[in-house]
Amino acid sequence: MICCLLPALVSCTKVAEPPAATGPTYSCCEKADVEREYRPGETLTVHWIVIEAKPSTSRPAQQVLLQANLTGPYADVATLKADDRQGSALLTLTAAPVRPSGAPDERPVSLIAIPAGAGPGFYNLSITVTDPGGSHGGASIIRVISAP
Numbered sequence: 001m002i003c004c005l006l007p008a009l010v011s012c013t014k015v016a017e018p019p020a021a022t023g024p025t026y027s028c029c030e031k032a033d034v035e036r037e038y039r040p041g042e043t044l045t046v047h048w049i050v051i052e053a054k055p056s057t058s059r060p061a062q063q064v065l066l067q068a069n070l071t072g073p074y075a076d077v078a079t080l081k082a083d084d085r086q087g088s089a090l091l092t093l094t095a096a097p098v099r100p101s102g103a104p105d106e107r108p109v110s111l112i113a114i115p116a117g118a119g120p121g122f123y124n125l126s127i128t129v130t131d132p133g134g135s136h137g138g139a140s141i142i143r144v145i146s147a148p
Contacts, residue, residue: 023102025051026066027138028127034140040118040147044070046095046110046127065130066098068110070142073121077141080122091118120146 030047038044046068070093074080095110110127123144128137 023064023131024053024100025131026064026100026108026129027051028068028125028140034125034142037143037145038114039145040114040120041116042114044112044114044125044142046112046125048098048100048108048110050100050107052104063132064100064102065128066100066108066110067128067130068095068112069093069126070112070114070123071126072123072142073119073144074123075121077122080124080141083124091115114144116147118144120144 027049028046029049033044033046048066071090072080073088073091074084075088093112093114095112098108098110100106100108121144123142125140125142126137127139128135
């Protein structure tokens with residue numbers, strides 16, 4: 001708000017602020033993506049959860065980057081959480097970055113191919129969402145079991 005003081009007259013004018021970006025936000029992921037066991041040779045599909053923005057008259061495009069990585073195998077969950085490699089070599093698999101358009105009904109996915117030679121064990125699925133306001137992330141545990 002801008003106020004001007006003149007002799008015997010006070011005038012105030014409210015200055016409009018530019019509208020905030022109103023695109024959707026994203027988080028990871030559908031329960032079915034992480035609550036199942038995978039086998040070497042399968043593809044982990046991360047179905048990003050879209051949180052729609054409140055309707056507004058202007059909907060500026062946001063520049064959003066969705067990233068997903070899978071690292072492992074770890075012998076058990078405690079070792080994964082401690083990130084204790086105990087001298088073992090870890091495999092890191094990275095999905096291609098996804099840049100959603102923010103279009104209504106868009107449901108972005110990230111794909112991570114688990115190689116046929118991937119060892120059984122626990123893998124750390126880490127996700128990162130980067131937008132103009134910064135970035136945030138999270139993690140889930142994925143279990144890869146031996147091929148039949």
